[in-house]
Ligand SMILES: Nc1nc2c(ncn2[C@@H]2O[C@H](COP(=O)(O)OP(=O)(O)O)[C@@H](O)[C@H]2O)c(=O)[nH]1
């Protein structure tokens with residue numbers, strides 16, 4: 001339903017990258033250049049500038065070099081296809097559908113560092129599931145940041161869903177527990193738990209997050225069914241360690257990549273996919289609740305290179 | 307510990323023949339390393355490239371300090387260049403003379419603008435000002451409430467008109483500041499993408515209407531390659547006066563600092579070191595440079611060590627070492643020097659892992675290194691001045707007294723003295739090796755002894771390092 005719109009958005013968002021990766025590569029070939037070290041270096045520049053990261057870039061380049069040596073790649077079409085295939089394989093190797101509880105509410109825990117777009121992404125998810133006709137309940141477990149509860153409340157009003165909250169400064173795990181009880185009692189299909197932003201380096205706060213996750217199991221043993229890390233696509237290489245650290249504490253099931261409507265290329269996705277098993281499940285393309293799209297690795301790569 | 311020292315002596319002696327000039331060839335390795343370090347730190351590709359090129363040109367042909375390898379020397383030069391590029395420290399805020407001063411915060415979504423407005427208000431209150439906070443973000447749900455809560459905690463008035471346009475809100479707030487008995491107006495604008503023409507135009511209008519004395523870009527220190535693009539656009543439109551780099555309390559390498567500095571040209575004034583309003587700090591170019599090059603790099607150590615070692619003091623000890631007259635007193639002096647450096651473990655922890663002697667890693671982790679120093683100190687403190695200067699007089703009964711006085715065993719004391727004698731012997735020999743130590747010391751006159759665990763420290767010519775106080779602890783947020 002929002003397919004057309006999102007493709008357009010995604011396309012324009014990735015336009016820059018496309019320009020960088022495609023136009024320049026074609027230029028190189030139109031000038032009749034061979035695939036030499038200079039060319040590879042320029043390609044390296046393009047990838048790093050897209051936040052793909054040194055390690056992943058070197059990996060891609062060395063596979064490219066290898067294939068060239070083995071005469072697998074000889075021309076421009078081949079090189080692009082090769083890159084696209086390599087990346088698609090990476091991005092699509094993992095199941096990226098949303099896990100659902102076999103019975104009772106499906107619980108989605110949302111976490112991430114400060115300001116990445118957690119609360120906004122929750123509004124988007126709420127919209128997404130509401131479109132499916134699901135009954136959604138929100139838990140305001142960010143009890144720390146000023147007006148974080150009010151922010152979620154406003155989204156809940158706009159989207160016409162219930163919100164479970166306590167006062168600022170309340171125990172976030174207690175809020176989550178309240179919410180899970182309410183979700184069961186009110187027969188909700190989906191419970192989404194908002195949490196305060198925290199840096200992965202803050203031990204006590206990471207432990208607090210672990211507690212939020214654990215406390216819900218008392219009511220629903222296999223909750224949370226989805227644990228989404230929200231990543232800001234403008235973030236550079238630190239995104240990788242963020243993903244690793246959050247994964248250690250709450251076992252991530254997916255990534256919500258936000259702010260792809262900016263000029264940041266989201267190349268960080270490739271880096272993350274190269275280092276972690278956690279699939280990207282959704283992308284955020286704006287500040288409104290309908291600016292959400294299910295992540296599609298193939299299309300993402302195509303949009304990147306087309 | 308003494309074993310370690312002699313290891314390091316050998317290590318340094320191996321390096322002394324590498325004097326000469328910095329050439330393209332002998333810094334090749336360093337250039338690769340630095341390039342990778344910068345890119346991994348998220349310094350923009352183009353910025354990193356021109357930066358390295360510039361430093362390389364500057365460094366080529368420079369005389370190598372004898373005791374330092376070309377690689378390390380080049381890293382030191384890079385460090386120096388990073389510091390001077392991101393410095394000098396400038397936390398000035400322009401104040402208006404006849405009307406209320408206007409400070410405008412702008413930036414991408416979620417970068418930390420609202421929090422920084424609160425921090426800035428607190429900072430100004432401490433300086434005797436009476437700030438007014440202005441809620442000009444009517445976009446993000448709860449943004450006004452967020453600022454109001456911050457205002458309440460600070461006891462600062464908050465101006466808001468949810469149904470007005472941001473330029474109108476800001477203009478009115480500035481006009482009313484004096485009525486509200488406020489001398490500084492802080493504008494909290496909505497986050498926006500630099501490619502959002504409509505919203506960027508709105509910022510331009512706010513600027514036109516309020517004529518801010520200070521326009522600060524609030525940037526997330528975790529930003530990647532795109533930092534240059536947004537900074538450039540904001541700068542082009544607004545003419546930035548400064549940058550606030552937020553969320554530096556995490557472990558991001560923060561290469562965006564260099565990128566932004568390069569494209570916007572304005573100083574990075576403050577850094578956000580946490581979510582609470584007291585966590586606004588001055589930008590420290592040295593600290594940032596070490597961070598960008600990566601924890602554990604020699605550059606960080608060089609910066610710390612340089613100013614710390616009082617050169618005269620060091621020379622005196624050095625002389626004594628050469629003549630074999632090094633006493634336990636001198637030994638103690640070195641300890642205190644090291645302590646001034648902010649703790650042995652801290653210092654050792656900054657060395658790349660492969661430079662640590664075997665076993666040191668574990669000791670560091672268990673806090674043994676610090677303990678070891680403490681115990682050694684305790685023993686020496688239990689000696690009389692005479693004993694410290696002439697350890698030979700320490701016979702069995704004296705040793706027993708020292709052991710009791712320091713709460714150690716006589717074996718511990720014996721061991722300390724044995725190691726000390728060995729070291730002195732070794733140093734005496736070196737002194738007689740004709741100029742060996744001179745070579746060892748290189749040009750900087752540093753001290754390759756205990757602190758010689760930091761090879762090359764003595765010779766980092768041109769380091770403008772100022773001592774950083776202790777490494778700041780990660781802030782804990784109070785609930
Ligand atoms: N342009 C853009 N802005 C976003 C997106 N997602 C969130 N934001 C904005 O980012 C800022 C922080 O979002 P918020 O949800 O409060 O982040 P949280 O602190 O992680 O909960 C807000 O200004 C949001 O409007 C997105 O996909 N695109």
Ligand SMILES: Nc1nc2c(ncn2[C@@H]2O[C@H](COP(=O)(O)OP(=O)(O)O)[C@@H](O)[C@H]2O)c(=O)[nH]1
Nearest residue numbers: 114115416417418419420421553578579580581
């Ligand atoms: N750890 C840390 N978090 C910060 C810092 N500055 C802001 N934040 C957090 O970043 C998030 C976004 O901040 P906010 O001020 O709302 O950003 P704005 O959207 O630009 O106004 C909030 O969770 C803040 O608490 C900082 O220096 N360190």
Ligand SMILES: [Mg+2]
Nearest residue numbers: 118119142148
């Ligand atoms: Mg939030």
Ligand SMILES: [Mg+2]
Nearest residue numbers: 419420443449
């Ligand atoms: Mg704000």
